[in-house]
Amino acid sequence: MSYTLHRNVRIKRDEKEDQRSQQRIDKWIFYILITAIIFIPLLIGGHVTEVVSPLIADVDRLISGGQIDFFTFYKFIALVTLTIAAVCLFLYKLFFLNYFLPKRPILWFFTIFLVAVLLSTILSPNKSIALLGQYNRSDGGISYICYILLMFVAMHIKYPKKVIEYVLYSFYPLVIVNFILTTMNFTGHDALTYSLVKNAMTAFSPEIVIGDNSKLIGTLNHWNYMSGMFALVTVMYLSWIVIDTNKLRRLINLVAALLSFTTMLIGMSSSGFVTFVCITPLVLWIAIRSTNKKMAFISLAIFYVLALPVFHVLSVKDPKVWDESVGFFLPENPYVVELPKDTSLKEINDWHVSKFFFSTVFAADAAFTLPELPKNAWGPGTGRIYIWQKTLQLVSERPLFGYGLDTLIYNFPHYDIEAQGNLNELTIVDKPHNLYVGIVYGTGIIGLFGFLGIVFNIVWVALKKIFSYNKLSSLTIVLCVTWLAFLFQALFNDSLPGTTTPVFIIGGIIMGLIYNDKEALE
DSSP states (O other): OOOOOOOOOOOOOOHHHHHHHHHHHHHHHHHHHHHHHHHTTTOOOOEEEEEOOSSOOSSGGGOOEEEEESSSHHHHHHHHHHHHHHHHHHHHHHHHSOOOOOOOTHHHHHHHHHHHHHHHHHHOTTHHHHHHOOTTTOOSHHHHHHHHHHHHHHHTSOOOTTHHHHHHHTTHHHHHHHHHHHHHHHTTOOGGGSHHHHHHHTTTOTTOOOOTTOOOOOSSSSHHHHHHHHHHHHHHHHHHHTTOOOHHHHHHHHHHHHHHHHHHHHTTOHHHHHHHHHHHHHHHHHHHHSSOHHHHHHHHHHHHHHHHHHHHHHHHHOTHHHHTTGGGTOOOOTTOOOOOOOOSSOOGGGGOGGGGSOOOOTTTTOSOOOOOOOOSOBOTTTTHHHHHHHHHHHHTTSTTTOSOTTOGGGTSOTTOTTHHHHBOSSOOOOSOSOHHHHHHHHHHHHHHHHHHHHHHHHHHHHHHHHHTOOTTOOTHHHHHHHHHHHHHHTTTOOOOHHHHHHHHHHHHHHHHHHHHHHHHHO
């Protein structure tokens, strides 16, 4: 005989003890978030991945087999590990420490976006790639789920008083390490010329042999990401400089801004410089509204005075620095020395061999004519406009849930006749060069709707903070400028674990601080 006893047990909880426990959990979650900001962008190292390509091709980027990656694998592992740790702690707080999840409209957009990512991955023609991403990008569904979960968790914890200072300090290692690496590469003393660095890069994959011509440009995948990332870091520290009252810290941040600006220029990608120029008016607005306007504008003037010789020295060394920065607005490059043209020889057509023989072509009246192929060239925006057009054409075929994140390389029409005139001859498109186009391609219009809902909620808060800034405002405004700079450079760049993770955490911290302030007032 067995007995089943049903009881409703109401346990009286100690609310103060629950609050203390929640504070401890929040502290550990904050440590995890800071760890992610510091280390994920910095992690690099060789790893061999066995790739099973869905295409049969003779192009290296599209074939199956062992593929080597140095920039994203360990970032991805760290991202997943830290996300699991943060989410587990948050769930413990939610289920065991009497924490009540506030009902907020933004949570609907989180739900929509997460559902879209899951369904797009399940329905993708390339499921395994949509789940994990390409071997050298790791920006598939799992990464996006991690970005959003970290942002969500960051929105729902209490922060210490100096949280913003801690966040801004956590970017110092990224600035210093990448300034050293990019400067070494730019001056011809690449870090990979040293055996110590080579051995460190292959410590966990000793079978990898790094060639003598290999270059280490920084801890991010490509110059585009270096340029875009350090543009937002530059404006972040400039925003802090104009409102900071601590003289020593202002000096340190001035140096950090100059190092970031130098790294951005060495990146030689217009996306970073255009972002810097377009976000600068926000920095000037903050300077106008600051408590010490004189010191704010003196600090900015010092930065620009010191930045000019840096720009000049780099442009003299490589005129492409001008082309990829000021050259976006003023195409004529004063650092390029044009050689005089040799006019001693006539055009080759003047003595073409056909002039010495019959010039009549008996098949000239035939109806068939060969098509005029486009010349090898880059289209507008280094082919970005063409890539966006072709990617959106693909979206029209699967509009609801897209093709799965980070799968563009296997669906893009690489051999389209127009590609030669927009992408040069040998370019294989593996990404859309636009975060928003990448999301609508990967998750469809439903995913884009959810993502933009999250983004616009934070943008609205950020803009209100910036334009209502006064002497009683907090340092949150610095994070707001950083968030807006990221969204702007995302018009030209894609997401990656090393670039998106820190900024999505910042977005969550912005909302968390706003919510905490509202609760304190209530």
